[in-house]
Amino acid sequence: MLTKKIVKLIEDNASELAKEIQGKLLQHPSTHSYQNIDERMLYDWIYDVCSRFSYWLDEDKEKGEVQKHYRNLGKERFSQNFMLPEVISALYITKRQLWEFIAAGREVESALNLNQIVETSVLLVRFFDHAVLHVTEGYEDMFRENYGYVASLENREQLAQAIAAKRKRQEGTYEESKLPTLCFTKGMIRLG
Amino acid sequence: MLEKLIQMIEGNAERMAEELKGMLLGNPETSSYQVLADITLYKDIFGIYSHLGYWLLRDVEKAEVRTYYSETGRKLSAMGFPLHEVVQAQAATKRHIWDSISDAGIMRTAKDLDSAVDLITFLNRFFDMATYYVTLGYCEALGLQGESGSETWNAPEVSTR
Incomplete structure (x- = not known):
């Protein structure tokens, strides 16, 4: 696989990258609440992503472990009074730092090197898309548990009703117009 | 070349919009x-899709991204959309753009890559902001907004060649 070299580079520099990302999260205005959690815990969380990058990028883990891990993280951050946009922002800041590290190694003349970078980016983006999705699901679980909030369209019956109502509206829109039809009678045009 | 890639999407916006629409409507995860x-x-x-160049390159301050997506989040929240489906749709849109470029087979040389x-x-950069603001808008509509909830995202400048 082309990406091996880059992934290894990230894992080898995990400690340095984790410190950089931690610094960004502590300073960024959109991740304010991260100042309230234990710095060591924050560092360990980031270090875990960077040092086991190949483990996390493994496609087989997407459905199971990534889902479980990030859903739980969503629940945990909710309990720590973090707002969901903050948690999402933290994940994006982490992704961006990793991407900048990867893209910094680009050699303009080398198609092989650039191919490796593009291929790694696909894995990186896919992983963080899943992480954001599952963190969101974890939050939704907590909305349900703590506030009894469930989005109405999550209810199958309400969804079916809303879809039926939409179809009815759309059918109305496509109804044939009641404009008079044109009739041709012996070369003359008259309205039917 | 970057402009060429963007123009490819803009030039195929109609067909691609139909395609993604079909994908979102047919996927049970975005029902x-x-x-x-x-x-x-x-x-x-x-x-x-038809203004991708504007969204990616010319809305420098990203003020429109903030306004448009916060509003979208509020609107979809009021309509009863589950948030994870909204997040899923954002990711699907980004992936669709990238897959279309990737499948077109136009990235052959080092310069293209x-x-x-x-x-x-x-x-x-664009879709991260879009998802951040759509989530922010959604949470605001539910009355959930924290200390940093109203912060501008202030994404760091991107370094490109």
């Missing part, structure tokens, strides 16, 4: 999108 009028969903997607790296940077 709430079935309640939107087909034309509304199409127009929303077409609006992004170098531009692709730039495009990845801009695409992610």
Whole structure:
């Protein structure tokens, strides 16, 4: 696989990258609440992503472990009074730092090197898309548990009703117009 | 070359918007999108694809991204969309753009690939903001807004060649 070299580079520099990302999260205005959690815990969380990058990028883990891990993280951050946009922002800041590290190694003349970078980016983006999705699901679980909030369209019956109502509206829109039809009678045009 | 990649999307915006619309409507993980009028969903997607260059490169301050997506989040929240489906749809849109470019087989030379790296940077920058603000708007509509909830995202400048 082309990406091996880059992934290894990230894992080898995990400690340095984790410190950089931690610094960004502590300073960024959109991740304010991260100042309230234990710095060591924050560092360990980031270090875990960077040092086991190949483990996390493994496609087989997407459905199971990534889902479980990030859903739980969503629940945990909710309990720590973090707002969901903050948690999402933290994940994006982490992704961006990793991407900048990867893209910094680009050699303009080398198609092989650039191919490796593009291929790694696909894995990186896919992983963080899943992480954001599952963190969101974890939050939704907590909305349900703590506030009894469930989005109405999550209810199958309400969804079916809303879809039926939409179809009815759309059918109305496509109804044939009641404009008079044109009739041709012996070369003359008259309205039917 | 970056512009060429963007123009490829803009030039195929109609077909691609139809394609993504079909994907969102057919995917059980984004089933709430079935309640939107087909034309509304199409127009929303077409609006992004047909002006991709503007969204990625020219809305420098990202003020419009903030306004548009916060409002979208509030609107979808009021309509009863589950948030994870909204997040899923954002990711699907980004993936659709990238897959279309990737499948077109136009990235052959080192120069093409170098531009692709730039495009990845801009695409992610845009969709990260879009997802952040759509979530922010959604949470605001539910009355959930924390200390940093109103902060501008202030994404760091992207370094491209």
